[in-house]
Every structure is written in C-alpha cells, then in structure tokens.
Amino acid sequence: MASLKLRVNRQTHTIDVPANTLLVDALRDTLRLTGTHVGCDTSQCGACTVHLDGRSVKACTILAVEAVGAEITTIEGVATGDKLHPMQAAFKEHHGLQCGFCTPGMVMSGIDLCTRNAEPSETDVRHWLEGNICRCTGYHNIVKAVRAGGQAMKGGK
Amino acid sequence: MSGTEGIGASVKRKEDRRFLLGKGQYTDDIVLPDQTYAMFVRSPHAHAKIAKLSLDAAKASPGVLAVLTGDDVAASGLGGIPCGWLVKSKDGSNMVEPPHPALVQGTARHVGDPVVMVVADSKAAARAAVALVEIDYDVQPAAGRLADAIAPGAPQVWPDAKGNLCFDWHLGDPAATDAAFAKAAHVVELEVTNNRVAPNAMEPRAANGVYDSANDHYTLYTTSQNPHLIRLLMGAFTLHVPEHKLRIIAPDVGGGFGSKIFHYAEELLVVWASRQLGRPVKWTADRSEAFISDAHGRDHMSKAQLALDANHKFLGLRVHTYANVGAYLSTFAPAVPTYLYATLLSGPYDFPAIYAEVKAVFTNTVAIDAYRGAGRPEASYLLERLVSHAARKLGVDPIELRRKNLIRVDQFPYQTQVALQYDIGDYQSTLDMALAAIDYKNYPARKKATEAKGKLRGFGISTYIEACGIAPSALVGALGARAGLYEAATVRIHPTGSVSVFTGTHSHGQGHETAFAQLINERLGIPIENVEVVHGDTDRIPFGMGTYGSRSLSVGGSAIYKAVDKIVDKGKKIAAHLLEANVADIEFKDGNYRVVGTDRVKAFGEVAFAAYVPHNYPIETVEPGLEESAFYDPKNFTFPGGTHLVEVEIDPETGVVEVADVAIADDVGVIVNPMIVDGQAHGGLAQGIGQALFEEAIYDADGQLVNGSFLSYVMPRAADLPNFKVGNHVTPCTHNPIGAKGVGEVGAIGVPPAVINAVLDALAPLGVTDISMPASPEKVWRAIQAAKGA
Numbered sequence: 049m050a051s052l053k054l055r056v057n058r059q060t061h062t063i064d065v066p067a068n069t070l071l072v073d074a075l076r077d078t079l080r081l082t083g084t085h086v087g088c089d090t091s092q093c094g095a096c097t098v099h100l101d102g103r104s105v106k107a108c109t110i111l112a113v114e115a116v117g118a119e120i121t122t123i124e125g126v127a128t129g130d131k132l133h134p135m136q137a138a139f140k141e142h143h144g145l146q147c148g149f150c151t152p153g154m155v156m157s158g159i160d161l162c163t164r165n166a167e168p169s170e171t172d173v174r175h176w177l178e179g180n181i182c183r184c185t186g187y188h189n190i191v192k193a194v195r196a197g198g199q200a201m202k203g204g205k
Numbered sequence: 206m207s208g209t210e211g212i213g214a215s216v217k218r219k220e221d222r223r224f225l226l227g228k229g230q231y232t233d234d235i236v237l238p239d240q241t242y243a244m245f246v247r248s249p250h251a252h253a254k255i256a257k258l259s260l261d262a263a264k265a266s267p268g269v270l271a272v273l274t275g276d277d278v279a280a281s282g283l284g285g286i287p288c289g290w291l292v293k294s295k296d297g298s299n300m301v302e303p304p305h306p307a308l309v310q311g312t313a314r315h316v317g318d319p320v321v322m323v324v325a326d327s328k329a330a331a332r333a334a335v336a337l338v339e340i341d342y343d344v345q346p347a348a349g350r351l352a353d354a355i356a357p358g359a360p361q362v363w364p365d366a367k368g369n370l371c372f373d374w375h376l377g378d379p380a381a382t383d384a385a386f387a388k389a390a391h392v393v394e395l396e397v398t399n400n401r402v403a404p405n406a407m408e409p410r411a412a413n414g415v416y417d418s419a420n421d422h423y424t425l426y427t428t429s430q431n432p433h434l435i436r437l438l439m440g441a442f443t444l445h446v447p448e449h450k451l452r453i454i455a456p457d458v459g460g461g462f463g464s465k466i467f468h469y470a471e472e473l474l475v476v477w478a479s480r481q482l483g484r485p486v487k488w489t490a491d492r493s494e495a496f497i498s499d500a501h502g503r504d505h506m507s508k509a510q511l512a513l514d515a516n517h518k519f520l521g522l523r524v525h526t527y528a529n530v531g532a533y534l535s536t537f538a539p540a541v542p543t544y545l546y547a548t549l550l551s552g553p554y555d556f557p558a559i560y561a562e563v564k565a566v567f568t569n570t571v572a573i574d575a576y577r578g579a580g581r582p583e584a585s586y587l588l589e590r591l592v593s594h595a596a597r598k599l600g601v602d603p604i605e606l607r608r609k610n611l612i613r614v615d616q617f618p619y620q621t622q623v624a625l626q627y628d629i630g631d632y633q634s635t636l637d638m639a640l641a642a643i644d645y646k647n648y649p650a651r652k653k654a655t656e657a658k659g660k661l662r663g664f665g666i667s668t669y670i671e672a673c674g675i676a677p678s679a680l681v682g683a684l685g686a687r688a689g690l691y692e693a694a695t696v697r698i699h700p701t702g703s704v705s706v707f708t709g710t711h712s713h714g715q716g717h718e719t720a721f722a723q724l725i726n727e728r729l730g731i732p733i734e735n736v737e738v739v740h741g742d743t744d745r746i747p748f749g750m751g752t753y754g755s756r757s758l759s760v761g762g763s764a765i766y767k768a769v770d771k772i773v774d775k776g777k778k779i780a781a782h783l784l785e786a787n788v789a790d791i792e793f794k795d796g797n798y799r800v801v802g803t804d805r806v807k808a809f810g811e812v813a814f815a816a817y818v819p820h821n822y823p824i825e826t827v828e829p830g831l832e833e834s835a836f837y838d839p840k841n842f843t844f845p846g847g848t849h850l851v852e853v854e855i856d857p858e859t860g861v862v863e864v865a866d867v868a869i870a871d872d873v874g875v876i877v878n879p880m881i882v883d884g885q886a887h888g889g890l891a892q893g894i895g896q897a898l899f900e901e902a903i904y905d906a907d908g909q910l911v912n913g914s915f916l917s918y919v920m921p922r923a924a925d926l927p928n929f930k931v932g933n934h935v936t937p938c939t940h941n942p943i944g945a946k947g948v949g950e951v952g953a954i955g956v957p958p959a960v961i962n963a964v965l966d967a968l969a970p971l972g973v974t975d976i977s978m979p980a981s982p983e984k985v986w987r988a989i990q991a992a993k994g995a
Binding site for chain 1: 221222233715884889914
C-alpha cells in the first residue's frame, strides 16, 4: 500500500491504495468521483479524460502515484458552484450528448483544446478528438459544441 | 400548445445537467454497503469440454468469498437463460432451442462462455483469484464462421441441430414469385453479406445484485433497456421468484443499441450469489469481456434475385438468406432474421410477388441478436444493393429506377406481399428533398473537381423503409413472441399542479425526460420544468416493455397520451361541478376547462387542486385525486422511410474511402423535439457508416474473435465522419395519437447501402463490380488491383 497525497478539484486528499493503482481507479473507487468513466481497457475511448495541471490526460494511462504533486481536475471540478463551465453549457446548448457516458471525457478534452486554441476549425476539433469515442452522437453536435464552447471560453462567459 | 415547449419545440434536454456535472449514476457508479465484486473465468476456446476444474487455490486466495460453477447453478435449480421468441420451420416444426445454463455445464460453446464465477471482497482479490482457477479443456472442433458452419461435414455446435440449422423458415408466395420470374424481361442476381458487428455501447454492461434476507427480497441494478422484461424473465424462468420480491433498477444507462435488451447470465448470477453470501455482488464488464459476452448484430449471407418487366417495373423478388445466431439463442434472436427482416423486403417499392427463405445457423460464437435496426438494416442493405446493381446492369439511372418503382402516395394503405400493411408515406417527397439537400444537379462538377485531385468520386443512394413501434401484441403473439409488446404509463398530477410521469420505456440517451415532458406540456400546458419523467425502476413504474425498435415515443408516448385522456376527462367532471355546468358543455383547451361559448373558465391547476382538496366536489360520482394509468397496444407497426444519399472520395493509391457528404431526408412522423430527432439520426448514421466502412467482428475458423478490443475493432472517430445534412418530411402516422413513427434506427438502416453504392459507383470505371462491408482501405485497394489485373 502507498499513502498518496492527491490534489483533486482544489482539495487535498490523502489516500491509501496499492502502489499499482491507476489514477482512474483512485478517482472512482477511492475518492468516489464517479463522473470519470471507464469505457475500455486499452486507453482508446477517452471516457476517463481528466486534467493534470490543465492538460488532458487519460486517467487509465497513469498511476495515481504519478499524479502526486499535480493539480488534478475532473468533470466534477469544472463548474463554478451551480454555474456550468462554458464548455459544459455549450454541450447542453448544442445537444452534444445523448447517453452521457463519453461526455465527461469529451468536455475535459474540449476544454483543453480550446485553452490552447480558442477558435479551432471543424477539422481541428475532429482530429483533436481522435482519442475520444462516442457511440451516440455521430460527433456532429459534439464538434459544434466544442467550437461554441471555445468561443464562450474566450469571451469569459 | 404553449408553442415554446410543446410538440415541435427544440427545447434543451432536462437530463443534460447531471451528465455534464459528472453526476449521472450508472450501474458501476453504485457501491453498496458491504459491496463484493464478481469476476468470471470464461472459456478461451470456442468449443471445449470441461475435463477438470481445479478451484482449491482460488478458494484459498485472500478475500475470496465464493467460487461457483455450473454444477452449483444446477444444484440451486436456476433456470436456463430463455429465448423470448419461437420461430417455426417451413415444415411446422419448432426451432431447435438448446439449453443455456448461466454457467457452463460440461461444454463451453463459444469464446467467452462463462465457466467459473469468483466473488471476493475487492476487485483486486477477485482478479487475483481468477488467475488461480485452473481448467483443463478437452478442445472440440468448432464452427467459427457462418460459412464454416453451413459447410458439409462442419463441426456440430449442438447434437440436436443437424447441419447447425436452428430453423428453416420462409415467408411469401413461392408460386406467385416463380410465375413473376417466368414472365420477366430481366432478372438480376446479387450475393451480399451483412457483416457481423459488435454493438459497443460506451458503457460496458454491469450488474449489482442484492438479497435482503430479512424481507426475502431481491434487488438488481443492471444496465438494461427494459427492466420489467428482465424482471419477467428472472421471475418466471431463471431465478424463480415472484415479481413482488424482485426489484430491477436500470439507472442511467450509457447507450444500448439493442445489446442491453437481453437477459444475460451475469444478471442472474450476481443476484444468486448475493443470496448465498448475504452481501451485494457487483460485476462490471471490461471492454474485452464485452466483446465476447455482449450479443453481436447482423451476420447474414444472402442470394437475391430481382425480376423486372421490359419497362423496368419490379415483378418479383426472391431471397435466400443464411443468418448466424451464435451458439445460444439470445432473447429476441429468432425474430431478428425473420419477422424483423423478411417482412421488410418489399422496401418502399410496389412488388407484386416476393418469396424469402431464411435458414438460421448456430456457430461457436457469442450470440447474435438485435443491434440498432435489427433485421431491417439487413433487408434494406440487400434490397438497395440489388436495386442499384440492377440499374448498373440495365444501364439506367438508379434514381429513376427507384422513382419508377416507389409506392405512390395514392397507394396507401399499401399491403405488401410479406405481411405488412404500410399505413402512410411519401417516398417521392423524401427522395426529392434529399436530392436537393445534396445539390445533386451540381454533382458532375464535384466529380470533376475530385478527379482533378487524382481521386475517384462516387454517388450512392438508398431509398429505405423500416417498421418500428413494435408491436401489436396479438400479431406478434401469432408470430411466436412469448410476450406482449404494449407499453404502460402512469400520469400523476400533484395537488399543486406539477406532474410525475411514470413510463415503462427506458431512456439510455434518447432524451425521454425532455420529450415526454413536452408531451405533457402539449396536452396540459404545464411548463416542462414542472414535469418529471420517471423510468427504469420496477418498484416505481407499474409495468413496461422497455425501449427498442424505435418504440418509445410511438408506443410509450401513446400510453402517456391515453393516460392524459383519462385525466382530462376526469377533470371535465370536476370542472363541470365547479362551473355548475353539464359535463357535455365543458371543453378543455389551452390548459383551461371552459363552458363552451362562455368566459366561464377553471384553470387545470384549480381543477387539480380541487381533486386533492375536495371540499366543493362531486364526491358522490367522482373519486378524489388525479392520477391515471394506461396501457397502449399499438394497432400496427409504424413505417418511417426516406432517402439517404452519400458521396465518397476514394484515393485509388491507398484505397481509403472518405465520406465527402451525407444528405438524408426521413419521414419519421410527427416530431416532438427536432433537436433530439436530428441527434438520433446523426448517431444512427455514424453506426451505419461504421458498419459500411470500418466495423467487423472477425472470427477465425476456430471461433476466436480476432479483433476483440478498441485497438483492433475500428470504431468510427470524429475525423472519420462528415457533418450530416438531415431533413424531414412529415406524414403523420395514422394509427397512434401522436402521429409519431420513430427515429432511433433510421441512420443505421438507410445509410449502409448508400455508402457501398457510392463506393461501387466510384470504382465502376475501374471495373470493380462488387465489394463487401466494411469497405476498408485494404479491401478497396485489393479490389482495384484485382480489376486492373483482370
């Protein structure tokens, strides 16, 4: 077992987990932050995407111990109180989600893209989302939502 | 009625907020006090006898609570997993219906067949113990692929199924069809395969079973599209407990696409294990496990013949199909390649004669059952490939050949030669609409521009129909269904006028919490924020058959309408009393009860309040309260249809097919929420294009699934797809009160043949005449090379 100090969503948690625990399992099973999802076992689907120091990372690809010292943000940590993050609001406005399972990963990935590039082209968005699979939407409205979310983030809405 | 939130309004979805905040609650998110974890040891062989099980090491492993086998299942008297549909062969004999024990008893029959269940107090402990289970297998010859299973001398999946035949079924009039072919001026033939696909809802299946010994009561949380159906099957067939002792909860479910309709062994086993351990038992599939345990879809091999007269009018259609059903018969499996397939072979066309034969075949693979479209994509793919093939053979325009043979508006209701009666449609209008949307008249210029880049451009069309809204219970009962297929709803008006709607359908992405609230708004004028829609819990909802076959709005919504009718009628009696008028003189409009022709009005909310505070009330004749339930049994199927157009660009050097444009025009009946309807079309298109270009669950001859992970099974990604041009032309369904037909499956049904027709159109100048799905770069490149060499 390892005792780890993790900064998650602006709070510090000390958890005792086996040293080989994946970050996604520490988030879901230990911290009970179940908004981060697991849709595959080969790091393909991106449903577990979180931010480490603002950059998107698939939480199934790193150990919890590797995230020590980083500021981890999960889908539960991006809204401000009751107010949705502009990217979350854009997904609702543009019907960028159906079953909701891939959605946390899509939102986290979209925020990272638009932090780097507030005005991505449609092609930019489609290629950026290479690592996030959605089975419901055909991506059509996700692409629209990410671009609108980028505009709203830029406008500070 | 309000205009802004009723039928036709693209209101934003009520359910989105919890999903966007990461607060959805999916089955695996639920951890109960004293939770334990189950994992399965599954057969790595497609066909093998269990020679020896060595379980001692696993049982002794730290944290292990139980190690269970097929012998334990048998000793407990659990029933086998049942099949919900009986199909009879041509000769009247019943289909071969093999036993399906929840854990393997003696012989494993596909890779992934569960042999041993391990339960431990942590996932890690369960995983460690799974590795300690030792099984000696006596490997048997396997029938891995459909073509292998029907070959002479093929290994037998089941001793009782000679030649691996489950049934040999037919539909239509063979004599009339022979006569049509005898007088034909042209006969065109085509062989097509419909590739096997894995459904891959993003949420893997999961189940959490709880036995409460103090109350002798069971609860199952499960990833299901139809919790009441699971309760029915577990209560009556597998667990053998009465319904009132069994609660099934399907909480937020992350997509289904058919694969979460069926009763799976794991659902039974976690509840059964919980009874033994006195603790909740949870199992969650990982993706690799899903690939070998979820029911797959499609997998047909067909030969089709089309007879035409000298003017290219269709005279007859003859179809012979082999359909893979896997090793065991899943819940709806026999219905998919029969009553959901051959009945659709008339498509949108006026066919004087049709005859179809379907042989269902066992293989040593995981079961095949309904997957988005379920039988109808197989029918539309065959027919639309055949019609475009005929156009090429006859040297006529595929659009004009279709136009000549489409059922005309004045022919409805139209009785097909394969049992269905289409109530209404307008196939010419959707065809024109789609052609306008894709700007067909400028196609030659686009083709030229593509060719200037050194690429090939192709145009593909599909004019499809489907049957949704399953189904009239008496009809499907006569066809072998072992359940009714009505839907149920309860509408509860609360004393201060807010509303709870309890529906037997289940939303796993379709947006029922919004669309069904819009129905209430439309009828009663109540803002949707004051309407909650409850689904997915057998203890809260009176009954239901669930969500599949694009039935939720047309069947489930109609049940809600029927319950609202009763509410409105009861309210009239209350309003008549309050307004001191005759009931016959009361009308309900725009949320108000009014004495006809006067300004004497009671708002719906006042009537609702009076129903719960009956001080001034017709108490002698009307009960207090305002809550009504209804069951709705549809009078017919609904028949969405339309035209799907695809343009592709192909790089002849690499064989890569790029979908350059997609334009569709559907008639899905009355649309409640256009935003949601468009989203459903987009998702279906992605799965349809996925099947046409990328996806195939590949088994080898030995029954090994070659590509059972997202590393090798090609799921469509964002960059693989274009924006979709989606349009609708509405002819309201004539036999349900909403006029809705259903939209969930249109993309998956309509678009695959349009994609392949476009690929073949692009490759035709090179001499390529056939290609099968998925049209992968390798396959396209090889076809080009073969044509060059020819």
